[in-house]
Amino acid sequence: MIRARWFQLVGSLAVVLWLAGEQTGWWPTQLLQRLEWMSYDIRVNQTLSNQAPQEFVLIDIDEASLQAYGQWPWPRQQLATLVEKSFDDYQLQMLGFDLVFAEQEQNLLAAQWQQLQQRIPVLSSEPLPATGDDALARAIASYPVVTGFYFERSDTAAASTGMLPTPLEVIATDASAPLNELPLVRPDRYASNIKVLQESAWAGGFFDNPTVDADGIFRRVPLVQEFNNQLYPSLPLAMVRTLLGQAPVTLDTHFEGGLWQLEGLDMGGFYYPTDPSAAVLVPWYGGLDTFEKVSAAAILRGDPDVAMKLQDRIAILGTSAPGLMDLRATPVANVFPGMEIHASVLAGLLTMNFKSEPGYAVAITFLGLFLLGLILSWLYPRLPAFALVVTSLAVLIVHIGANMFAWSQGLVLPVASGVLLIVLLTGWHLTLNFWRESKAKRQVASQFGMYVPPELVADIVAAPDAQDLTGQEKELTVLFSDIRDFTSFAENIPPAQLTAVMNQLLSPVTRAIHEHRGTIDKYMGDAVMAFWGAPLADPKHSLHAVQAAIAMQRALRRTNQEFMAAGLPELAMGIGIHTGVMNVGNMGSDFRMAYTVLGDNVNLGSRIEGLTKNYGAEILISDDTLQALGDDHDFSIRPVDLVRVKGRETPVMLFEVVLDPEQQATIAQVQFAWQCYRNRDFAEAERAYHSLANDPLGLLFAERCNYYQDNPPLPEWDGVFTHQQK
Template sequence: MRRIGGRDIVAAILIALLTGAIFTSPPLQTLQGLSLDILTAMRWKLVGDSRDPATSPVVVVAIDGETYDTPPFKGSPTQTWTREIGRVLGSITEGGAKVIGFDVIFPSSIEQSEIPFGDAALGSRMKGFDRDYLIALRKLSDGGKLVLGEILSNDHPEGPYPAQRLAVRNNVRALNVHTDPDDVIRRMPLSFSIEGKPVPAMAVELAARANGAKPEIAPSGATELSGYAIPSAVSNTSTLNFRGMGRDVPTYSFADLRACTEKGDRDFFRRAFEGKVVLLGSILNFDDRKLTSMRLSGGYDGTPGARCALPISTAAASKPRSAIAGVFVHATAVRNLMEHDAVTELGFPMRTILTIAFAAIIACAACLLAPSGALMAWFGLTLAYAAIAVSAFVHALALPLTEPALASLAALAIMIGYRFVLADRDERFLRRSFAYYLAPEVIETMVASGKMPALGGEMRNVTMFFSDLSGFSSIAEAMTPVELVTLMNEYLSAMTDIIQSHGGYVDKYIGDSIVAMFGAPADDPAHARNAVRAALKCHEKLAELNAGNPAFAGHGLSHRIGLNSGEAVVGNIGSRRRFNYTVMSDTVNVASRLEGANKYYGTAIMASETTMTQSGDAFAWRELDAIRVLGRGEAIKVFEPRAEKSAESAEQAKVTAVYAEGLARWRARDFAKAADAFGQMAKADPASALFARRAAAFTANPPPPDWTPVNALEGK
């Protein structure tokens, strides 16, 4: 995971603002409707609808295919059905229906026909044919039980013929629906302006009559019905809640109801229609089909109601369809209004804010994570948000779904592009520059830290690591070039792997020598400890190579390692045309001298007091001496790391203790006792043997009074 800088945060915010504004802008308004469609489908698939259709306050009387295939309607023009329609409407009203709405329009009467029939027009011979029908309409209308439908249009208006209007005292309401730009019906108009006055739409009129109330305009501007403030994201509309996908509305075949009227089964009409709002409409496969929010999962033309007189139709069972009969759009609107269940949509400001916030989260994730990880984060967060949106939609609250998902995906792509072009240039440069010098995990640590090496140089506290093979020149002279290259490759590879695995950076190889540093370019607070641990591991590894690697057989290689910690200039140093990432300072020179000083004491690893102090208490140490290296006037105390503190053997501890006693005697000018102490371990420990000889010499010839216990080394 990379670190976010101030520039990245600003970029994420700007990208989120841009994508959020784009995907909620008017040109992409269809995304708002698509969200409703997806939420409707997901709610149906995941939750369904547990309501019993029998509890629906709305039912549909369907002029269906069965009606057209059943006498007396079979083969008859619809204008001749009016008498039977009037009789069925009377039975429905007697059954206790609250109000009946027409989703069918009879724009003309057979009485108006101009077709010749004998020596007179058919219409003149059929005078009075609609009389009983018009009387039934007048009776129902006067009782407030009937509303006819019409289509308002500037070009092609369609309404009931004048005699019907007169019969119902112009009690006619508009059936127009609100169609979105993608030709999908998701909302229903609440009212229409007719002759300068607002007139309720059919659905509002039916719900108002059923509730015994009138629609009113609240101070907030919302339309209220029986105290219910109808939510309206688009002005003067109600968003349809297709909770039951049409299956929540019982549907009765008009043919069966006509037969039931003939049968005189009043109880059936009471059971089916008492207290209900009834919509009369067509559900033919070729007539008045509407695309709605149910289009993705499919809607149903109602649930077949109980039968009264005719046997169950042999027609195929109802299957989900992308387009449903228009009467069910109105039935859904009426039920939403009566049950206070219309969908509440967020307004444009809230949709935009939510979209921008989601895009900002994903943009930040894309800034923090690798592209694949960011894509997985987008997928996971989108799923989680979709689950929240579906849960909210169960309660009729529609959160934007497609806008946040698409805006955040766009933000993800743009942020990845931003990182590739701008933000990650330094990281790519770093990876290319150090790919052959640092272990991958060290590069990752350096990238994650956000602290890049300054071009040209910077002061860093580091630990320098110098190693050199002992007596290698004489060994190399006895080997063929192929054998020498094989040996060196094996040795350098093994040592480099250890150095890099402990966070070190190999600066250069000089023949058989290795120059490395810890603490740069990767920032490592424990660089001294890691350098000491790497030195111990390198020493152990060389012993393994001598014992088991064929290239090392018979050579018995040994090496010397010098460690020193301190401030140094690290960076790209060189000419304008050629430079290396390297280090320069006195810290480097001292480490090099300590590597060479090992040969005086017969030790493999020597570290300065600074390195010993900075490594903490992780190791068992012994102080070797105080020395003055070539080219440096100040004395340096030097130490040998014996082992990890928990891994120090009893023999090592004994040697360290005896050596410390001898060194204390030596510095106190008690050379005889110092010689005795060092002599105890002289055979097993070269450093003790060195001091035993020096102490014995001073015992015989004591140094002058101004002598100091500092060993001045004359060579490198």
Template sequence: MFKLLQGYRGRALLVGLLAFLILAPLSFVKPGQTLEYLGLDLGYQLRPSQPSPPELLIVGIDEPSFQELRRAWPWPRRLHAELVRRLTAAGASLIVFDVLFADPTTPEDDRIFAGALGQAGNVLLAQTVSITQDPHFSRRILVQPEAAFRKAAKGVGLAMITPDGDGVVRHFRLHLYGQETLPALAARCFQPRIDLPPHLSGLINFTGSNRSIDTVSYYQVLDEKHPLPPSRIRGRIVLVGRMLEASPTPQAQADSFFTPFFAKDSRLMAGVEIQGHIIHTLLRGGWGRELPSPARVLWYLAVFLLVSHLLARLSPLKGLAAVVVLVFSILGISLGLFLFLNFWVPPVLVCGGLALIFGGNVLGHYLIEAGEKRWLRQAFKRYISPTLVETIIAHPERLELGGLEVEVTVLFADLEAFTSLSEGMPPHDLVRILNEYFTPVTRIILEHQGTLDKYIGDAVMALWGAPVPFPDHALRACEAALCMQASMGPVQQEWQSRGLPPLKARLGLHSGPVIAGNIGSLELFNYTAIGDTVNLASRLEGANKIYGTSILLSESTYRQVAEVLLLRELDLIQVKGRGQPVTIYELLGQRQGTGLPEWLEIFEAGREAYQRQDWDVAVGHFQTVLRLKPEDPPTQIFLTRCRNFQEQPPPPDWQGVHVLESK
């Protein structure tokens, strides 16, 4: 298989056939057809509206007619008889009722209506098929008008509307369930010489969306005070049917359907108007044609094989560009054929096939290149983080010299009192201690997706957010710092068992912009970060020895983790090399619940009193903290400061800033 994929011809054949075997069968089932219908509906919506068919007039049983006639449905048939007489007198060529007269009403009304049908001699009535389904059988019953009406009418046709599988009306058929449809009968009666194949079916040639056929209300035909001009009726096919958006009675159902225009105007189309569009389609011979199924299958096969052959020779980026061009070309050709020739070539699944082929070729490129990438992993994984290895593999251009400005969190960590310990210790013992310290620290950095920048004596520098950006880089760094402190317990026990002092780790973290990238010479370089952010993180690590703390954060890091971690606002300090003071925070652990420990709340109250120079109140608070948390170094420091300020107050411009004299 791998050798087959290595040759572009074999890969093209395999990918093209797979796309064909997936999508060709899909075009014959409902999900695939529904997708193709979306493209067809777009074609309908893009077509310009045509003039209203001059041979058609719709008499709508609509809301205004219910209001004017003030009658509940069903209306008396003598009313329909009067309508027929008025239309006949005005010169209607053909009257088509899209209303079912299947049940008798009063004998007098039925007699009057039958008489009007016979006198007119040009009325077509509707019939339908009632389908009763049962788990064991399906029964079809032809529901016809009353016998007297059938005898008096010019003809009876099937008035059923047949939506596609997705519920949208797009197609017509001349015969259904062995019966001629009402539009086919109307077209034959209006134009006797028309030649319609008995099994004809196709796409309805809608002249437009709702009310694109000339329409009047039912009551307007009966209005004696304001009669319609005969020219509005003379020589036309007059369709009579319901055009209700809301049904006033259960018997007068709205009889409306989804059409391709629903997505555009959110309006259903009345069944009688759809019948009118079908009649117009038949009279003009303009029904839409579709690519036959055998031709569609060959179309899929040809396109898929040709395109897969093309894409197999291109890089993924060029292949993507080619696919985009081909997709727009196929969509444009398909829509053009429909708009100008009324011929529909389905494009959606073909375009989906192009996407599959593109994905298959990208996979082929990946399999080929995977072997080339393995040596990069083997070469670098022992020296830098796995994330950085993957970044180099994905972007080898980043190995070039240079850097980018990125937002990161920098961590510095070192061992307290290691320098004095190393003065009287053999070098190999020092190396052993450092290895025992660096091993868990490095593992934790990599586990938290950090980048190990460098070892500097007993110090470690790491960063989060470069070369791979993380929105939560500050939280990852802080959680790594907590894990480092937790990992020191077993290491310190091992050192004590060998008679060594329990060296403590001190950590400083700061978030901000750095220049990160490969820095060095053309021959030798190292991925690192430089900038003021790095310097401040180093200063915060050193500040731990002043406050007797283990982990200190800057305010920029604090703002990103305050809702998740438990922190103590410690002091406002001025470090060497920076013009502005920095608020520092001690990282205590994970936050448990929404409240703070009692001692921490009291400490914060003491800090507030300290800032207000309310030394007596501050002393009281700090003494309380020491009772709850004995020998807390920061509290002892502030208690000492307050007592000193009680004896010798600070200068008037004092802002609570503590100046660090050393780095």
């Protein structure tokens, strides 16, 4: 035994050390990193709001636009018209270009203009006609437009093209780090817009992403990149900076471990947490088409319904057409237009809605893994299999719950390493602990796990006779309960909420049955069937059944208070109880078995429950149950009726367990009224029942006695009332 536990401990420590090394990068295999990426993607998709801020819109050069106005590239005069219409006709607030114009537009007229002037004298004094670049430059200069460009990493000596926009104005502080000592992204070249366009733009920002994860998924994007010791903003950051009046930027840096680290940047009072390379996690709002899109063709056509989509909005002009290759793989979709990624980042910048990965996350995760691993390695060898699984599930729930709480607070902490640790340790110890479980306990768990409350297992183990599941005849007490008018109640509740309501309703009812040593036979929608006296013998089965019924009604009162607080109507429950000889045991077929009770007395218990609504009673019991109780109870009981239920000739006397204090004061009056009724003194019985005010039982019998006064029963009348319905 000692050797086995040492073997378990050594294996556990090996798992802990391996995961700790993976987390810190001492021996990286990329397995843990890929699991973390998967867990990140799962968390993203599980917490999507699927509702983007309404201030943003995408102007899409889609397939419909290409079909209507020709293939890309479009004439720049046409793009100028698109810009002018967006602002003049539809009052757009700002526009960002997820496009780059790195070359001048070819103009055949300009190339031949001098020759045309020589051949056509009237043109000799005319200036060169404006080009498409000039038209687009005028449009860009006239409105708040931010152009786009991209950086590249290249091993070749290829030259940059176009003109870079003005770099960021960085405010230096005493705690600022030199730019060349920060682990920023440093590209080798750029491809930007031609000079006439870039000089006309209000600002410019890059739209490339050099921080794509190794699995090719866009999860983060850099806000700035360094080129020639200058910082240049991303397209979304440049747009926000333009809205803020070209606000300067302050870098949040600190010196630790002999290295400068970047933690975030501040721009005009807007603070954005970043990783050391100035990248932020994309704040996903939903899948494809979460942001509203307007087709460029609709703007060029002048569609009137575009006005409400563009007015006072901030837009990004880009393309979702597959042929233009601006599609990316993201956590929310395998094919995602680049302009929607920029829109998500732009929305996150303006609302400061970013999740951050704090620099201390690795240290905390390493320490947490090590401590949790040590605790579980010490604890697990001492637990039986079931307790080990429960403990693991509890630890797993706490771990995931704590991580999701941090997620809700905007922190992204590693979760896969902890889950993997718990799963591996659980599997390791379950494998080695399996032989330690007692065969007898395993048999008992297999036989009775679905039938009896867990707290009775120890008693069943101590009573071998109780483990016989073959059919037997025993005196038992059966209970049926049903929620009244539950169908109409459920019709007004959404299906998703109905499941929660059922759990909220049945959980305390089941708990009440288990606490009084009852065995759940089955659930039938909102109805419950239970019995007492098997599989474990219980000499007080009738008492425990009635006590459980009282506890069930009290639990329903508490649940009704919760329902009313949630705006739901109150519910009422009828409970019928009968005691008698029944057949109990494992019954069913070769394919499926159930531990249940059968017999005429079981059917009678069901019929009694069905009569609770007729008499307005919460709990009805038979005279057989009352006799089995004897004097061993402290609850009040009053007579109800002598009835013959449908399908059974032998009458049964019914009694009500009184819970209402006002009804308890009427017990003597009801007993007197019942005696008068049985003695055919219907006038006196009517007066006695009528004096019970609004008591449902009194109203029912006052009406019945009034009928018998006008229509006296036959001389052989035995006082039995026959019910024709179940």
